[in-house]
Amino acid sequence: MVGSKDLGGHRQPGDLWLGEIPRAFRPKVSCPRGGGKREGNDADDGRGDSDPALRHRRSVNAVNLTVRQCSCQRKLTVLRRSERPADSSGLRRVAYEPLEGTPIETSGTLPRTSQLARLLAVESDVVLDTSPGDAAASWLRAGDWRIYARPLLTGAPAGEEIERFVLPTGASVAAVLDREQDLPWIPFDLDEAYRNYVSEDWRQGVPPPSLSSRTLRAYYAAKPLIPRRLQIAARRIYTKRVGLPDFPAWPLDDSVLHLVRFYAFCLLLAAGAETLTFRWFWPGNFKSAAILTHDVESAEGLRLALEIADLEEERGLRSSFNVVASWYPVDEGVLRELRGRGFEIGLHGLRHDHSLFTTHEAFQSQLPAIDEAARAFEAQGFRSPSTHRVHQWLGELPLSYDCSVPHSDPLEPMPGGCCTLWPYFIDDVVEVPYTLPQDHTLFTVLQRTSAADWLGQLDAIEQRHGLIHCLSHPDPGYLGDRGNRSFYAELLDALAERPQLWKPLPRDLVDWWRRRDAGAQAENLSYGVIRRDGDGPFASLEPPP
Numbered sequence: 001m002v003g004s005k006d007l008g009g010h011r012q013p014g015d016l017w018l019g020e021i022p023r024a025f026r027p028k029v030s031c032p033r034g035g036g037k038r039e040g041n042d043a044d045d046g047r048g049d050s051d052p053a054l055r056h057r058r059s060v061n062a063v064n065l066t067v068r069q070c071s072c073q074r075k076l077t078v079l080r081r082s083e084r085p086a087d088s089s090g091l092r093r094v095a096y097e098p099l100e101g102t103p104i105e106t107s108g109t110l111p112r113t114s115q116l117a118r119l120l121a122v123e124s125d126v127v128l129d130t131s132p133g134d135a136a137a138s139w140l141r142a143g144d145w146r147i148y149a150r151p152l153l154t155g156a157p158a159g160e161e162i163e164r165f166v167l168p169t170g171a172s173v174a175a176v177l178d179r180e181q182d183l184p185w186i187p188f189d190l191d192e193a194y195r196n197y198v199s200e201d202w203r204q205g206v207p208p209p210s211l212s213s214r215t216l217r218a219y220y221a222a223k224p225l226i227p228r229r230l231q232i233a234a235r236r237i238y239t240k241r242v243g244l245p246d247f248p249a250w251p252l253d254d255s256v257l258h259l260v261r262f263y264a265f266c267l268l269l270a271a272g273a274e275t276l277t278f279r280w281f282w283p284g285n286f287k288s289a290a291i292l293t294h295d296v297e298s299a300e301g302l303r304l305a306l307e308i309a310d311l312e313e314e315r316g317l318r319s320s321f322n323v324v325a326s327w328y329p330v331d332e333g334v335l336r337e338l339r340g341r342g343f344e345i346g347l348h349g350l351r352h353d354h355s356l357f358t359t360h361e362a363f364q365s366q367l368p369a370i371d372e373a374a375r376a377f378e379a380q381g382f383r384s385p386s387t388h389r390v391h392q393w394l395g396e397l398p399l400s401y402d403c404s405v406p407h408s409d410p411l412e413p414m415p416g417g418c419c420t421l422w423p424y425f426i427d428d429v430v431e432v433p434y435t436l437p438q439d440h441t442l443f444t445v446l447q448r449t450s451a452a453d454w455l456g457q458l459d460a461i462e463q464r465h466g467l468i469h470c471l472s473h474p475d476p477g478y479l480g481d482r483g484n485r486s487f488y489a490e491l492l493d494a495l496a497e498r499p500q501l502w503k504p505l506p507r508d509l510v511d512w513w514r515r516r517d518a519g520a521q522a523e524n525l526s527y528g529v530i531r532r533d534g535d536g537p538f539a540s541l542e543p544p545p
């Protein structure tokens with residue numbers, strides 16, 4: 001057990017140095033780039049950041065580890081275990097546990113710390129050159145695909161063009177198959193591009209018309225005084241006036257899928273192979289996955305939750321109900337019954353307002369009470385009230401997973417989206433994005449009168465082998481209304497009749513995602529195939545047979 005090693009000498013307690021990791025789990029320390037970026041074997045010698053030889057490094061948070069990384073992305077120094085306390089319910093993994101049986105994959109593809117390489121976990125030693133850019137972050141466009149990242153304006157090798165990306169200035173950069181080395185050269189950091197999607201840092205490129213913190217505070221102060229009908233009418237008018245943003249596309253944005261398929265294509269080029277295998281997204285032979293979550297907004301909503309549970313149970317389905325801890329009377333009997341019938345209880349904040357995200361101090365001051373409420377509810381999952389969020393803070397939540405981030409939702413008080421159809425990690429918290437339009441958005445704001453949008457999205461995500469995740473509410477004005485409930489029943493029917501769709505509880509899906517991430521020992525792990533697909537720079541991702 002790596003983390004249990006006795007650490008002494010001049011280091012701080014908790015520090016872990018590369019030399020203390022068993023050889024089987026060590027990243028390769030050779031830096032394949034020449035010149036000033038070659039960094040010798042300093043991983044074992046404890047030199048600090050002030051050493052000029054280390055100037056290309058940057059900090060990256062990995063699973064339970066803080067890792068210093070050379071900009072070439074292949075050299076890692078493991079410095080320190082996470083000091084965050086383990087959850088007493090055992091939800092947090094023991095520090096360093098993922099390293100058992102899973103070497104840090106730095107000799108091939110992106111390193112273990114790369115979020116993108118953790119999503120598309122390729123079983124290969126193929127080397128891919130991808131470095132951070134040397135100019136300010138901006139949009140890089142190729143056709144209708146756009147990436148927000150720092151472009152690498154210098155150092156492009158001679159070779160065959162793979163894809164050309166146009167910058168807002170009209171200048172362009174190209175991914176190139178290096179003629180000399182026969183390796184793809186990418187004009188931006190692939191992992192940075194991925195992180196800028198899922199962290200919603202793309203906002204820095206195009207600020208969406210979100211409301212300021214001050215406006216939100218004023219809105220929540222005034223909200224109880226405004227009749228609900230007026231609130232909804234105002235929202236409809238606002239939506240019509242503002243319209244839908246260009247990015248992310250709604251209801252489905254293929255940006256991350258494009259990036260993953262482009263990355264996969266470059267891996268094939270680097271390997272000189274027609275196919276490669278990767279850890280499939282879902283257990284066994286399931287082609288895609290679906291989960292159902294509900295936010296309970298009121299005491300009446302909690303009572304109606306039992307009726308929604310009936311609809312699901314009749315079809316062999318189970319879901320999670322996220323309850324607000326201190327906002328309305330919580331009927332413990334209902335929670336007990338739901339748990340007893342195999343449903344999950346999650347936490348929908350302490351209060352249904354914006355208080356959690358006003359400042360980082362305010363956020364942290366609520367964490368002990370959130371922890372206590374989560375234990376009382378036996379909750380492993382969290383959804384922020386009105387899906388307010390600050391990406392990095394979500395990683396501090398004392399729960400196993402969060403599900404506050406939309407795939408693409410331009411119509412919430414905080415519009416935006418992570419553009420992905422798969423879970424991802426924010427530190428040790430698994431983020432499970434919701435990927436279907438919310439019931440309120442479809443039936444109240446947009447006044448849709450059928451389940452067609454949900455069913456279309458279900459088909460589209462299933463074709464892409466992603467996660468179908470429906471967020472709805474049992475309350476009056478949502479699924480509490482007869483018409484909306486019949487649309488929901490149609491969605492449930494469509495889910496129930498698809499045997500290739502995995503339909504776990506959200507917490508079981510999160511448990512799977514952790515085990516898959518931990519490595520090849522995971523039970524039920526199967527392998528998908530990356531294959532060249534037509535003439536474009538995108539590989540296909542094929543499920544296990």
Ligand SMILES: [Zn+2]
Binds near residue numbers: 348385
């Ligand atoms: Zn809510």
